[in-house]
Amino acid sequence: MPHDHHDHDHLSPSGHPYRADDDTDLSYWQTMEIAVRELLVEKGITTPAEVADQIETMDARTPSNGAKVVARAWSDPEYHAALMKDASAATREMGFDIGPLKLIAVENTDDTHNMIVCTLCSCYPRNLLGLPPDWYKSRAYRSRTVREPRSVLAEFGVTLPENTTVRVHDSTADMRYIVIPKRPQGTENMSEDELAALVTRDSMIGTGVAKTP
Amino acid sequence: MLDPKNPARRWHDMGGDTAGPIPDMDAPGEDHDFSLWEKRVDALMIIGSAKGYFTVDGLRRVLEDMGEDAFEKMTYYERWIASINQNLIEGGAYTTADLAEKMAEVSARGKTYGDASAGS
Numbered sequence: 154m155p156h157d158h159h160d161h162d163h164l165s166p167s168g169h170p171y172r173a174d175d176d177t178d179l180s181y182w183q184t185m186e187i188a189v190r191e192l193l194v195e196k197g198i199t200t201p202a203e204v205a206d207q208i209e210t211m212d213a214r215t216p217s218n219g220a221k222v223v224a225r226a227w228s229d230p231e232y233h234a235a236l237m238k239d240a241s242a243a244t245r246e247m248g249f250d251i252g253p254l255k256l257i258a259v260e261n262t263d264d265t266h267n268m269i270v271c272t273l274c275s276c277y278p279r280n281l282l283g284l285p286p287d288w289y290k291s292r293a294y295r296s297r298t299v300r301e302p303r304s305v306l307a308e309f310g311v312t313l314p315e316n317t318t319v320r321v322h323d324s325t326a327d328m329r330y331i332v333i334p335k336r337p338q339g340t341e342n343m344s345e346d347e348l349a350a351l352v353t354r355d356s357m358i359g360t361g362v363a364k365t366p
Numbered sequence: 367m368l369d370p371k372n373p374a375r376r377w378h379d380m381g382g383d384t385a386g387p388i389p390d391m392d393a394p395g396e397d398h399d400f401s402l403w404e405k406r407v408d409a410l411m412i413i414g415s416a417k418g419y420f421t422v423d424g425l426r427r428v429l430e431d432m433g434e435d436a437f438e439k440m441t442y443y444e445r446w447i448a449s450i451n452q453n454l455i456e457g458g459a460y461t462t463a464d465l466a467e468k469m470a471e472v473s474a475r476g477k478t479y480g481d482a483s484a485g486s
Contacts, residue, residue: 177478177479178477178478179473179476179477179478179479179481179482180444180479182440182441182443182444182447182448183403183479183482184469184472184473184482185447185448185451185465185469186403186406186407186410186447187403187472187479187482187483188465188468188469188471188472189410189447189450189451189454189465190406190410191468191472192459192460192464192465192468193410193413193414193454193459193460196459196460198413198417198419198459199413199417203413204406204409204410204413207408207409207412207413208405208406208408208409211405211408211409211412212405270381272379272380272381272382273378273379273381273426274378274426274429275442284400284408286391287389287390287398287442288388288389288390288391290442291388291389292380292383292385292437293385293386293387293388293389294388295380295381296380296381296382296383296384296385297383297384297385297388298381299381299382300381300382300383300384305388308387308388308391309388309391323381326422326423326426360391
């Protein structure tokens with residue numbers, strides 16, 4: 154049924170729940186978006202197909218990309234070493250190209266917990282996680298994470314032992330980070346696909362931990 | 367907000383400031399998808415920079431010059447389209463007159479985003 158509204162539980166192509174219908178009055182900034190896009194087409198700078206392709210490319214980037222990288226790093230010591238040495242190259246090899254940016258993998262261990270933030274704006278490892286969630290771009294997260302990471306973590310329900318070192322990595326326009334969460338116990342015999350299902354978006358930002366099986 | 371101890375520090379350099387709770391990370395739909403118009407803004411940023419009209423630094427410069435008031439009052443992708451537009455005009459992609467004419471034409475098409483972007 155085309156007007157059946159029971160579809161709110163379904164996920165969009167980018168793996169997010171659909172938003173409510175977007176049929177509010179046309180805003181000034183929406184008008185500008187349409188105008189800019191049409192002018193770029195009229196001036197021969199882009200085409201409608203190029204815009205649609207770019208949206209499709211971005212929609213295809215979801216935290217499942219990052220989860221595959223983490224699961225492989227947990228399972229394959231050689232890949233783990235390559236990822237820690239040069240994460241841009243190691244993720245490019247899996248088809249998740251970060252382009253000219255530098256990507257650094259930081260690994261959580263029994264002693265150390267890593268978190269990522271962009272205090273200046275919203276820089277994020279888009280090739281592995283897709284577009285950043287709203288809270289990542291908020292004043293509160295940007296301001297407080299470098300000042301009081303443990304209280305920020307507590308708001309996400311993560312409490313770490315007192316003697317765990319917390320390292321916060323501030324991303325820049327040219328340099329991004331990805332957190333390799335600690336591999337949960339009891340996963341020794343799991344396949345890469347099973348492991349990937351334990352790796353959440355927040356565990357790769359450092360505001361969460363991997364799920365336990 | 368000027369930092370009296372470091373007047374060169376601008377408003378967007380907010381790391382280390384105090385602030386309220388992290389917003390909405392548990393709210394239903396926190397993990398929402400973006401609207402089509404927002405995805406198009408994101409695509410225009412990638413395309414505009416891929417074609418050499420501006421860099422991420424150019425995008426950031428305009429966002430930062432818009433000031434704290436814009437950060438509080440406009441949404442993320444509203445700020446982005448404003449910056450992309452400014453950068454494209456500076457880069458010579460089109461003129462302010464082209465933009466004014468096109469925006470008038472677009473807003474005359476209808477009341478909603480769907481009506482106004484129909485056929486494009």
